[in-house]
Amino acid sequence: MNRRTFLLGTASGALAIGCAFGRTGGRVWRHHQRTGELQPNAWIRILADGRVIFTLDRVEMGQGTMTSHAAMVCEELEVDPTTITILPAEASRAYDNPDRQIRVQITGGSTSTKASWQPLREAGAVAREMLRRAAAETWAVPLGECVAIAGTIQHAKTSRMLRYGELVKAAARQDTPRVRLKDPAQWTLIGKSLGRLDIRPKVDGSGIYGVDVQLPGLLTAVIVRPPVRGGTVAKLDASAARARRGVVDVVQIPEGVAVIAEGYWEARTGAELLQVTWDEGHGGTLDTDALFAAFEKLASARGQRTAHDAGDAYEALGKGTRVEATYRAPYLAHATMEPQNATCWIRRGRCEVWAPTQTPGIARFRVAEAIGFDLDDVAIHTTLIGGGFGRRGLVDYAVEAARLAQRVKRPIKVMWSREDDQEHDWYRPMAVSKFVGSVEFGTGNESRPLQPGPGRITGWLHRLVAQSIVTHEAGDFLGARVPNATPRALRRLVSAGPPRMTARGTLLDPTSIEGAADLPYAIPNLRVEYTPAETGIPVGFWRSVGHSFNAFFTECFFDELAHAAGKDPYELRRELLASHPRHRAVLELAATRAGWDTPLAAGVGRGIAVHASFHSFCAQVAEVSVTGNRVRVHRVVVAIDCGRVVNPGLVAAQVESAVIYGLSAALKQQITHRKGRVQETNFHTYRSLRMHETPVIETHLVTSTEDPTGVGEPGVPPIAPALCNAIFAATGKRIRTLPIEAALASPGAAS
Amino acid sequence: MVKLIVNGKSVTVVAEAETPLLWVLRDKLGLTGTKFGCGIAQCGACTVHVDGEARRSCVMPVGELAGRAITTIEGLATPPEMERAGERWRAGTALHAVQEAWLAENVPQCGYCQAGQIMTTVALLAANPAPTDDDIDSALSANLCRCGTYPRIRRAVHRAAKAIRP
Missing domain, CATH: 3.30.365.10 (Aldehyde oxidase/xanthine dehydrogenase, molybdopterin binding domain)
Structure with a gap:
């Protein structure tokens, strides 16, 4: 723990005491004298009766933090996670999200495992070491002979054993030690599919929402x-x-x-x-059709900001075969089951x-x-x-x-009623993209479409028009981020600045361009322009944020260019990801497991997409058939690289969840305004995927020794483009406007 | 005043006849395991049993339920013998086989819809002890889950069916 400053939170969260560990564990001792507990840091309390209480600072909302985070702590603390008490953290700066870009007590951005990976294991190890030292001192034996096993310290030579509760007092006297984390080969919890610790009260009706x-x-x-x-x-x-x-x-x-x-x-x-x-x-004049028309007009001109520029896209677009397309993504509600x-x-x-x-x-x-x-x-x-x-x-x-x-x-x-929830959400922003791409053919390729050949993408111009989330949400975030002692007026000033700048476009909203400006493909002339468009409709973070529309835009248009170049969409992706090995590995894994080259039943099409978000990499292959306007998704094969996997069962559950959440949006969902009024007011008009529409979802995890990265969101972005590309493969129809079912039902929306 | 039988016990509630059963359960009887999702019988979060059948309590006027047997998620695990003995069911005691299957398959994520999913499944298995995938689709497609636990629900229904079958 290298003499870092940690914050010691109390159970009530009312007090947050700065506590410099390293030279002395005096505060831990004083806390023990007051309470009889060992509390070496903000997360762990061990009571004299042996109970271990873990304060969970990343909220459990279904994504599994209670289980994954308990495993990280218990792995080092050497206790059985099913025996500990887990309490949700109160509001306290001790529990700020340690992610450098966040530093506010918030659970989001798929940061929970990534940001807690080091601190939580260290917290468990510090407690374990204090208990070991306490035992060594009590028995007057060398520290190296004291082993932590299942909530006890054991001394094999003399067959002695003390429970953690019995060591609390002596442990609280110890200086906070430097710790070495366990070797991965010694892990008994991390990497295993420990059953969820949060679900008993969720099946017997006793859980309090x-x-x-x-x-x-x-x-x-x-x-x-x-x-x-x-x-x-x-x-x-x-x-x-x-x-x-x-x-x-x-x-x-x-x-x-x-x-x-x-x-x-x-x-x-x-x-x-x-x-x-x-x-x-x-407010009564807002109308979705008019908003889309306005966004498209903005996208027809050069963007206000350049988000990425390599080579000379404008020059390249004058040569070769030119492909143009306009894509649209609607506002979306979150539609949490609990209003x-x-x-x-x-x-x-x-x-x-x-x-x-x-x-x-x-x-x-x-x-x-x-x-x-x-x-x-x-x-x-x-x-x-x-x-x-x-x-x-x-x-x-x-x-x-x-x-x-x-x-x-x-x-x-x-x-809130369901209607309140639908009509007064902070929606996923609407966005429009105009693309111009150019492809060049080698010899003899036009007559052999869809065969690997020398056709290549020479230019990519992406004009993105989207409403800025930072404009709407950053005020809250920054106001909560400044130190608690900040005077109110200064706090307001800090929180008001960036939102104004993103609204004007003087500050590039990173959540608008994520997944578009950092396109991984080796395209020599690549330009991404961005124009913020403020409509007055409140927008907010929606599972995978800007990636949710940018993956749809870019991975569908890439597919269009691949077909225009006469290349297999999978092969061309592979080729252009040569310098992005983690993208390429998930792409290959998904394609292999899906049997990309194997024949499909008549009428079934296969589509692929790959997208990196929240530091993870995810590729998906969808198999669909279309009858009239009805889309049937048969199978989705997912490959994900999220670094080391803390709990494979939880990752698979999050991938299934993300695919189904993304399929609901891609197929069925939109929030539209007529005369300023939201039209989709309840679940009958804002429809989600149901049991009978759910495809087989196969999840494949990449084995990795990289530190863990995001899991809750990265499964969402690839599904819409994989699905739309599969629909093209099945029917020859290009879906460029979401949701798909509405696009298929309106003549001219799909081509 | 309406007399109801809730989880095997007779209760008298003071409520206007048109008050949906959901709000009587939640606000007047303190049985909060049954959830409010949409208020228009579209999501199934409020599913309870009325005389053993899965019903949407958010649209069911309490005045029509006098003397009917209502079971909520809190009453699911009550074995009949315990009811006869007048023993009160407590959260944290025995579970119904369907609830056990839900735990074994790690079904819940946020968990908000699961009481409704479980109540629908119990009614399905009572009527059809060996449901096919199609049977599961027709019974459970009316229960919405925004976390996307459907694949695990399907597995849990099959598991529970196996456990219940003699």
């Missing part, structure tokens, strides 16, 4: 929100709502009009009795929030801002989370609950 929080005298609030962006209340008649049995109050907050009642049903039906006249402002919600109770100057959130750090900052509290007076308790996908990196629900709790002086739960 945000919606399930109960408090004495709890009220429920339903908020009637403006029907269009920026709408405000012009006139309100709440008399009928107030008269409804069970309704306690009607309160206006910036987000809308809240009907507060004894329970959800009373609040929901009470809300229907509100007579609200809205001043719609300009947004939060519960808040303010009493005696303290504010407590219970919320299914990906970011206790931002929640604390935004709640404190909203109600004028100091950060130290706001506690955030993370509940079980009914799906995140990026949506719960926003904390609007927590802010609403805090505003209302301040008004009603009782515990209150804000419950």
Whole structure:
């Protein structure tokens, strides 16, 4: 642990004490004197009765952090992960995401395993070494003879054994040691498919999600929100709502009009009795068709910024065979199964929030801002989370609950309906790409299409128009990132700067161009231009973020160029990835396992795509058939390289999850606006893949000794292009506008 | 006032007749294992049993349920003998074979939809102890899962069927 500064968090998270380890473990000892526990760092507590308590600082929202992170700690601590107690971390700077680009207490960006890999194993090893030293001292034997095994320290020569609980006191006196992590050959947990530690309460109904929080005298609030962006209340008649049995109050907050009642049903039906006249402002003019037309117009001109420029694309495009195409990706909702919600109770100057959130750090900052509290007076308790996908990196629900709790002086739960959730999301941004590519043929190739030959891609011009996420989300993020002691005014200044710059385009939003500007293919003349386009519709991080549309754009257009060059799309990818061995390895693995060269049944087409995101590499081969406008996905073969695999079972589950999430979006989903109103208001119009539509998904993991990288998101980007390329192979139709089912149903949208 | 039989016990609740069963269970009886997903019977997160059949509690007025036997995820594992003995089921005790299969196959991710998936499966297996993949498709295609646990659900249904069959 090299004398690093660590932060020592307390169980309540109210205190975060800077603790310089190295010369002395004095703080660990003082903590022991107060509590009787050994707490060598922010994550591990060992009680005198032997219980091990692990504080999980990357939220469990289904992706498996509870299991993977417990394995990383327990591997070094030498305890059985099924015997420990795992608690979600409260809001505390001790639990900031250690990823250099984040440093806020947030779970996202597929960083959880990558960022915790070193610190969590070190934390476990430090505790183990303190316990070993304590045993060596107690027995007066050489340290080297004391071995940690399954929650005990053992001395083989004298057949003596002490449980961790028995060593807590002596261990707390030890200086914090430098540690050596276990050799991978000695691992018993890492690399194994340890069963999930979080699922028992998820199958017996006892798990407490945000919606399930109960408090004495709890009220429920339903908020009637403006029907269009920026709408405000012009006139309100709440008399009928107030008269409804069970309704306690009607309160206006910036987000809308809240009907507060004894329970959800009373609040929901009470809300229907509100007579609200809205001043719609300009929000009522938003229209999806007009937005796409505006984006396409922007994409027709040179981009505002150059995101990548190699060779001379404009010159190259004047030669060879020219291929042009325009691609469109719609707004998407996250559609977590659990609608947004939060519960808040303010009493005696303290504010407590219970919320299914990906970011206790931002929640604390935004709640404190909203109600004028100091950060130290706001506690955030993370509940079980009914799906995140990026949506719960926003904390609007927590802010609403805090505003209302301040008004009603009782515990209150804000419950969003499915319609609220669909109509007031922070959507995956819409984006448009205009491509121009040029290919040149060698001799005798045009007569032999789809055969490996000398045809090559000579130029690639990509004009991307997308709405900037940073413009919408960075304010929250930066405000939570600055030190807690930062004066409020300075905090606001810091959080307002970059969003303004990305909106103007003076700062290139990296989340817009990711996966487009870093195209891995060896194309000599390659230019990527980007123009930010602000529509006023709130946008946010959606599983795989910019990669979600850029992989679709680039991997589909690459396929078009491969066909135009008369090359097999797999072979041409392979050829142009010669200097990207990890891309190429997953590509080859997926193609081999899928049997790329093997014949398919009549009417079935096969498509391939490869894309790197969140430091991982993923290739997918999809097999589909199309009958009329109906697409049937038969099989998806996935190869993923995410470095060392902590838990192969969890990685496979995340890959299946990503493929199904991505297939839902690619085939079925879009958020459209007519007169400013979201048209897809519930699951009947915002459709997702269901059991009978789910293909066989085969996942193949690359064996690697690289450090672990992202898993939750990298499986999403390749599925849309693999699928669209397969549809082309099956039907000759190019899908350039998502979602596919709508594109196939509208004549002219696919060609 | 409505008299219901919930998880084998008679309960009397004060609720307007048109209140959906879901909100009676969650807000009045504190049985929060049954989840709210869409409110329009599109996602199945609120699935419970009414007289042994899988039903959507979010659209089922409680007034129509007087005297009917309602089972929720919390009551699934209650063996009949325990009910007769008046022993109260507690979370953390025995599980139904379907729940055991869900654990064995590591099905849940976020877990929010799983109570509904499990309730639908229990009703399916009661009616059809050896379902084919097609049978599973027709029974479970009405239950949405946004984490994409469908492949594991399918495996768990087969596993549970094997465990239950004599």
